[in-house]
Amino acid sequence: MIEWVSLRAGARPVPQPVATPVVWATAFVGALVLVAVHNVLVGSDRPGFALAALSLLAALLGLCARFTAAPGTAVLCWLTLNGFAVPPAGTLTWAGHRDTFWLTCLCAATLVGTVLARVVQARAAYRRIAADVATPRPEADGGPFDT
Numbered sequence: 001m002i003e004w005v006s007l008r009a010g011a012r013p014v015p016q017p018v019a020t021p022v023v024w025a026t027a028f029v030g031a032l033v034l035v036a037v038h039n040v041l042v043g044s045d046r047p048g049f050a051l052a053a054l055s056l057l058a059a060l061l062g063l064c065a066r067f068t069a070a071p072g073t074a075v076l077c078w079l080t081l082n083g084f085a086v087p088p089a090g091t092l093t094w095a096g097h098r099d100t101f102w103l104t105c106l107c108a109a110t111l112v113g114t115v116l117a118r119v120v121q122a123r124a125a126y127r128r129i130a131a132d133v134a135t136p137r138p139e140a141d142g143g144p145f146d147t
Contacts, residue, residue, distance in 0.1 A: 014121045014122065014125045015121060017064060017065055017066045017069075018064045018065055020065070020066060020068060020069040023061050023064070023065040023066075023069045023072075023073060024069065024072050024073060024076060026061060027057070027058070027061055027073045027076045027077055028076050028080070030057050030061075031054055031057065031076060031077045031079075031080035031081070032080055032084070034050065034054060034057060034080075035050055035054075035080050035081065035084045035085045036084075038050040038053060038085060039084065039085065039089075044084075044085055044086065044087050044089060045087065047081065047085045047086050050081055050085040051081060051085075051102055051105060051106075054077040054078075054080070054081055054106060055077075055105050055106055055109040057077065058073055058074060058077050058106050058107075058109040058110040058113065059109040059110065059112055059113035060113060061073055061110065061113065062109065062110040062111065062112065062113025062114040062115075062116075062117065063113045063116065063117040064117065065113075065114055066114070067111075067114055069110075069114075070107060070110040070111050071107060073106075073110045074103060074106035074107035074109075074110050075103070077106045078099070078102055078103050079092070081102060081106075082099060082102070
């Protein structure tokens with residue numbers, strides 16, 4: 001006999017992602033801290049290290065975020081990178097190819113983190129659901145095939 005069970009009954013198989021405003025606030029504060037540390041340790045004349053650090057931050061934030069948070073996270077990191085890690089500090093500029101590349105790197109990092117998290121969570125949920133289905137349950141009322 002087939003028993004239909006809602007997946008929402010009991011433990012949720014896939015955890016809920018963090019709310020988008022929380023991810024964006026963390027991206028903004030984290031990017032400011034990373035760029036400040038970069039400017040103290042390396043200086044503002046080499047933004048490649050800041051881009052790598054912000055890409056890592058974006059990927060880590062993508063692990064707990066929704067797909068819809070990815071573009072905003074990338075833009076917030078880029079605004080901080082462009083405004084404070086590139087001379088003149090505090091001035092936003094647009095240098096065609098460079099800024100397009102930076103935005104692409106940051107958005108790709110966020111999306112890679114989000115996709116990685118979804119794949120890992122989906123595999124874990126599949127294993128939990130498959131384990132629940134595979135474990136035999138004793139029949140309480142004694143089915144027709146009991147011996």
